[in-house]
Amino acid sequence: MLRTSLHLGITGILVAAFTGGATNSLSAQDDANPYDALVDVRAGEGIFERHCSRCHGMNATGGETGPDLTTGRFRHASTDAGLFSVITRGVPDTEMTAFRRARSDQDVWQLVAYLRSLSGGPRVEVPGDPAKGERLYRNKGGCTSCHMIDGAGGLSGPDLSTIGARRSPEDLLSDLVEPDERVMPRWWRMRVVHRDGTPVAGRRMNEGTYSVRILDEDNHLWSFQKRDLIESERIETSSMPSYTSELSDDELTDLVAYLYGLIRDEEG
Ligand code: HEC
Ligand code: HEC
Structure with a gap:
């Protein structure tokens, strides 16, 4: 999965180089996405949170105004270039206005890479027993302490209600x-x-040039001015443990079958 997208990323950059770079919007639309590596997906997520999530929701799963963008199917576009065009031009006569705050085409392509990363592709048959997987999820796996499904569970990881x-x-x-x-x-x-000696660890909620907000394990939200901190470390790895040794191959297969079945009602 990762290897494919990196490969595409490299091909895309070559295409862009031969067509005179990706700075010209019109020519860029004919090309494959030149910015679809993992770093682009991450950058796209940041841009999405700042400019799009107020309508489309935090995980792009839909908000009061904007539709769900995670299903892998778009009404107004089928290709990456089509998405690029929807984002730069908007959808006429709707609240989806053209995105004018992009600093360059790269920002828009990174949004496209992020949106593409959210869908699981076409539905397929999976082996494994989802009922066993659900028991593993609740008991042995200890997943509920960090994840929420249908309103129940912890907040230290993403909501998995529609992960499938x-x-x-x-x-x-x-x-x-x-x-x-x-x-x-x-x-x-x-x-x-903090300079008064208080140590705080948790999720990095917002970080600006001068301040940072952290949600600790007891769900207390802390705000700090960076100049008041005597130590500060950012941890970019996951708090989620790897389950390779914890669970057998059969158990992992059952767990995947359970998670893959977690989809929205109208799709299920
Ligand atoms: C003010 C609210 C609002 C904001 C902000 C907004 N959108 Fe939208 N967006 C909408 C609405 C409403 C639609 C549905 C338009 C329609 O009726 O087809 C939409 C549609 C879309 C579509 C097409 C979906 C489809 O099925 O074809 C994409 C893609 C999209 N938005 C991406 C974005 C991105 C990326 C951003 C941020 C740069 C963004 N939107 C910002 C409201 C918004
Ligand atoms: C200590 C907290 C913790 C535990 C326990 C935990 N997770 Fe996670 N999980 C996270 C965090 C944080 C992320 C987001 C970062 C990442 O992708 O690793 C995540 C990501 C995920 C994702 C990807 C979600 C997405 O939106 O892309 C899945 C699927 C997942 N976890 C399933 C599980 C399952 C199943 C279990 C139990 C076997 C489990 N997790 C246990 C914290 C946890």
Whole structure:
């Protein structure tokens, strides 16, 4: 999965180089996405949170105004170039206005890479027993302490209520065995010490040039001015443990079958 997207990224850059770079919007639309490596997906997520999430929701799963963008199917576009065009031009006569705050085409392509990363591709048959997988999820796996499904569970990891619609079975397996492969900035953590000696560790909620907000394990939200911190460390790996040794291959297969079945009602 990761290797394919890196490969595409390299091909895309070559295409862009031969067509005179990706700075010209019109020619860029004919090309494959030149910015679809993992770093681009992450950058795209950041841009999405700042400019798009107020309508489309934090995980792009839909908000009060904007539709769900995680299903892998778009009404107004089928290709990456089509998405590029929807984002730069908007959808006429709707609240989806042209995105004018992009600093360059790269920002828009990174948004496209992020949106593409959210869908699990076409539905496929999976082996494994979802009922056993659900028991593993609740008991042996201890997943509920960090994840929420249908309103129940912890807040230290992403909500998994519709994860089956967003990730392919291979993606889900790699989430379980290699959690550090693809950690979005939203799940980065921080460990800081205030100058009065208070240590705080937790999820990095917002970080600006001068300030940072951290949500600790008891769900207390801390705000700090950076100049008041005597120590500060950003942790870009996942707080999720790898389950390779914890669970057998059969158990992982059952767990993937359970997670893959978590989709929205109208799709199920
Ligand atoms: C003010 C609210 C608003 C903001 C901000 C917004 N959108 Fe939208 N977006 C919408 C609405 C509403 C639609 C549905 C338009 C329609 O009726 O088809 C939409 C549609 C879309 C579509 C097409 C979906 C499809 O099925 O074809 C994409 C892609 C999209 N938005 C991406 C983005 C991105 C990326 C951003 C940030 C740069 C963004 N939107 C910002 C409201 C918004
Ligand atoms: C200590 C907290 C913790 C535990 C326990 C935990 N996770 Fe996670 N999980 C996370 C965090 C944080 C992320 C986001 C960062 C990342 O991708 O690793 C995540 C990501 C995921 C993702 C990818 C979600 C997405 O939106 O892409 C899946 C799937 C997942 N976890 C499933 C599980 C399952 C199943 C279990 C139990 C076997 C589990 N997790 C246990 C913290 C946890």
